[in-house]
Amino acid sequence: MAIQRHKGLADNVYGAIFNKLMSLEISPGARITVDALVRELEVSQTPIREALGRLEGEGLVVKTHLVGYSASPQITRRRFDEIYELRLLVEPDRARHAAAHVGKDQMRKLKDTAEQMRKLDSIREKSSYFRFARLDGDFHDKIMEIAGNELIRNTLRHLHTHFHIFRLMFHARVTGEALVEHESLLAALSTHDEVGAERAMRDHIERSRQRLLPAFA
Numbered sequence: 001m002a003i004q005r006h007k008g009l010a011d012n013v014y015g016a017i018f019n020k021l022m023s024l025e026i027s028p029g030a031r032i033t034v035d036a037l038v039r040e041l042e043v044s045q046t047p048i049r050e051a052l053g054r055l056e057g058e059g060l061v062v063k064t065h066l067v068g069y070s071a072s073p074q075i076t077r078r079r080f081d082e083i084y085e086l087r088l089l090v091e092p093d094r095a096r097h098a099a100a101h102v103g104k105d106q107m108r109k110l111k112d113t114a115e116q117m118r119k120l121d122s123i124r125e126k127s128s129y130f131r132f133a134r135l136d137g138d139f140h141d142k143i144m145e146i147a148g149n150e151l152i153r154n155t156l157r158h159l160h161t162h163f164h165i166f167r168l169m170f171h172a173r174v175t176g177e178a179l180v181e182h183e184s185l186l187a188a189l190s191t192h193d194e195v196g197a198e199r200a201m202r203d204h205i206e207r208s209r210q211r212l213l214p215a216f217a
């Protein structure tokens, strides 16, 4: 697949490699050779090295001295449990704060993200699934931003949770059900229903965990 040459080159190269990693076309743990990507994407080494550096920052690629780049291994069951334990401790409480503080502009942006996810859900192809993963990450990040504790927000953001959990399995149920749960969350946030927002967030995270558990069966 040749990449279109225009000003969005760097982003396109990044997107192409991101999709390969998320779809497991590049298997977890597999070596990634820059030369092979140069041939396949028909671009120079520079945008590929840039993209790999960016993906390394997002935890999807590992760079090892003398060996080079490889795809990060799939998260372990233990790490999965730890991620969800952390999310359940933090995110419902933050959603409660967000419900108390959310402004009209913030609410509009949040609804906008939810709307983009709904549009993607109707496409139902693999690449839209990965955009969905990114938007889900944005959606949760926006709520953390509204809740107002930058330290908590950054801590969660640096885990790149949504990339790792969405890489576990490709399943249409994951998106459809998440949309319904986001709706409950949005309804509670827009009416400043603090208890409702906390409950909706806890419910969403618990269900998300249940949906992804079969990946370890």
Ligand SMILES: [Zn+2]
Pocket: 136, 139, 140, 178, 182, 204
């Ligand atoms: Zn979500």
